[in-house]
Amino acid sequence: MFEEASEVFDNMFKSSFPLTFIVFIPAVLILVSPLPAEAAHEFTVYRMQQYDLQGQPYGTRNAILNTEARTVEAEVLSRRCVIMRLVDFSYERYQKALRQSAGAVVIILPKNMSTMPQDIVQQFMELEPEMLATETVVPVYFALEDDELLSIYTQTLTSSSSQGSSSAAEVLIHTATANGFQMVTSGAQSKAVSDWAITSLEGRLAGTGGEDLPTIVLVAHYDSFGVAPWLSYGADSNGSGVSMLLELARLFSRLYTYKRTHAGYNLLFFVSGGGKFNYQGTKRWLEDNLDHTDSSLLQDNVAFVLCLDTLGNGDNLHLHVSKPPKEGTAQYALLKEMETVASNQYPEVKFSMVHKKINLADDTLAWEHERFGIRRLPAFTLSHLNSHREVQRSSIMDVRSVKLSRNTKLIAESLARVIYNLTEKGAPGDLQIFTEQMQMQEEQLSSVVDWLTAQPRAAQLVDKDSSVVSTLEYHLGRYLKDVRRHYVKADKRDPEFVFYDQLKQTMNAYRVKPAIFDLLLAFCIAAYLGVIYLSIQKVVGRLYAK
Structure with missing residues (x-):
């Protein structure tokens, strides 16, 4: 068999070199070419x-x-x-x-x-x-x-x-x-994504004792922010603020259920969207309530607006204000009550007030309370951060919140002392309102944080049909009345924000x-064929010589 194959190749080489070239080239390419990339x-x-x-x-x-x-x-x-x-x-x-x-x-x-x-x-x-x-x-x-x-x-x-x-x-x-x-x-x-709607939610607890009651507004934005939207979980900023707001809604809804503890304040809870994009949800909500309606709790007597932002870590609490509160006002009372509760019940917490004027020349506002301050509503932001420029507010590394339970208790006790005017009634500073059946549910608070941080909440990912919005709406509906949605879309002619x-x-x-490999391979093939060609020419020359 091998002798027959050898005879065939000898005849092919002797009869026609072009035929050899045509047959030999494909064979060489098939044998030496690299496999297709996988x-x-x-x-x-x-x-x-x-x-x-x-x-x-x-x-x-x-x-x-x-x-x-x-x-x-x-x-x-x-x-x-x-x-x-x-x-x-x-x-x-x-x-x-x-x-x-x-x-x-x-x-x-x-x-x-x-x-x-x-x-x-x-x-x-x-x-x-x-x-x-x-x-x-x-x-x-x-x-x-x-x-x-x-x-x-x-x-x-x-x-x-x-x-x-x-x-x-x-x-x-x-x-x-x-x-x-x-x-x-x-x-x-x-x-660019067109017609993207940022969704915000509001709910309320009506006070008792007349129609012209002061209103306390509690605000927290739910969206997170980081260098990559799909990796922005925002445990501290601002999963902590939203979780605290929901727990405060639960606690005060129980107080407002009973006639003996039904206070003479309206409580308005607002979960805003687009907080990381210059508080677009809050801006539109204020416009809707102050400019385009005749009936709104914001148009009545607003005692103060308390914004909750980044409260899950640290042993510091800072009350950021654009204008220091005057003595005798409700906001001044909250400042003093927080100092009292911190010193008597949580001595490890260092509480202070940070004053920063609103800078309208900046492209973005520093804190959410400044949106309210521009509309001349008394407001401040509570945070464990000393400055709005702290990197924890906008990082994909924000994945832990360990001091939220304690801070929630402190704020709940301070608000209750303001609402029920306990200091003027002679209540001691170490008196706790939320105890026994009324105590805070730490497991529920922790589960809300876990749920919020189990999914990215960047504003570009949370549309009006998102499970984040529907679940927040469900939780607010369990404790509050008149829960409703508010939407904001960018202006088509001069958009405030554009998402992609x-x-x-x-x-x-x-x-x-690499490409050099193809060049080297081509060179080797050419050199090999050249050697074969010269060898064949030499063999043929010898045959003719004989």
């Missing part, structure tokens, strides 16, 4: 914020990615997808990728943020506002690490680091033999060989 890994990526606020664009402007992966250690990053791990992330490296016009940036985050060292967490939290301060055309994505993604990163790091080798030959050989990864997103280019889609996509990492 998807090495498919994973979910979360795009950095993209929005416009007051006409100013923020965040990344692109969402399409189809380029080769590199790590920041590579010398050339132009038109490459730069992969970074959070532990190695720095603003200088991030800026390096942007300066070199990288094709994209993918930052790999740990699955459990709480396991990260606190210094790395704090550093990243401080960098988030800087990343969002200006717009960029480079797509920026975040991904949660897994074994395969870390393997891709390790291989890419090895390939990128070798480019700094002192020997050009070593670089060329390693580049030709190493595996690369082509990163490709499955989504389309981002576009494609915030969550699927990315594929395809295992590929």
Whole structure:
């Protein structure tokens, strides 16, 4: 059999070299060509914020990615997808990728943020506002690490680091033999979302003793914020504020159920949307209640507005005011009652008042109470943060809230002392109202926090049909009367805010060989064929010579 095959090849070589060339070339290509690239890994990526606020664009402007992966250690990053791990992330490296016009940036985050060292967490939290301060055309994505993604990163790091080798030959050989990864997103280019409705909720408890009663307004915005909307869980800011408001609604609804404890104050509870976008929900609610209606609790005697914002951590409580309250007013009474309760019942808490005037020249307001202050309503914000610029208010690292139960008790006792005028009645400072059957339900408070932080609540993700809105409405309906929704949409001619889609996509990492490999392969094939051709010519020459 082998003799017959040898005879066939001998005849083919002797009879016609073009025939040999035609048959031999496809055989060589089939044998030496690399296998088609297969998807090495498919994973979910979360795009950095993209929005416009007051006409100013923020965040990344692109969402399409189809380029080769590199790590920041590579010398050339132009038109490459730069992969970074959070532990190695720095603003200088991030800026390096942007300066070199990288094709994209993918930052790999740990699955459990709480396991990260606190210094790395704090550093990243401080960098988030800087990343969002200006717009960029480079797509920026975040991904949660897994074994395969870390393997891709390790291989890419090895390939990128070798480019700094002192020997050009070593670089060329390693580049030709190493595996690369082509990163490709499955989504389309981002576009503005039209007619997006931000939803807010209100409910009330009516006081007793006449129609012209003072009203206390309790406010908390429910949306969260971070560098990536799909990773913004906002446990402290502002899951803590919403959870506290719901618990206060439950506690005072029980007091208002009984005739003996039914107070002479109307209580108005407002859960606002769009809080992280200059308090758009509150702005529209005020317009609807003060400008476009004849019957509203806000048009009557408002004792004060208390906004709850970021109250889940720390041993400090700050009452942020735009105008210090005057002695003899209800807001002054609340200030004094909080000082009394903190010193007598919770001595570990340091309570203070922080005065900051409203700066109308700023693009965004500092605190939610300033929306009310502009409309000349007495208001303040309670927070454990000393400044509105604290990075905890706008970070994807905001995943824990450990002091919420204590702070809720303190605020509930202070409000009750104001409503029932206990200090003037001679009640001691250590008197507790919410005890025994009326005590706070810590398990329920904790379960509400767990539910809120189990899902991202960025304003771009919470529409009017969202489970977040419907569940909040259900909880308010259990304790309050006249629960209703309020919607706000951006003005079509001059929009206050614009949201964009494609915030969550699927990315594929395809295992590929670099372009230099194709060139090297073509060179080897040409050289091999040249050798074969010369060998055949030499053999044929000898045959003719004989």
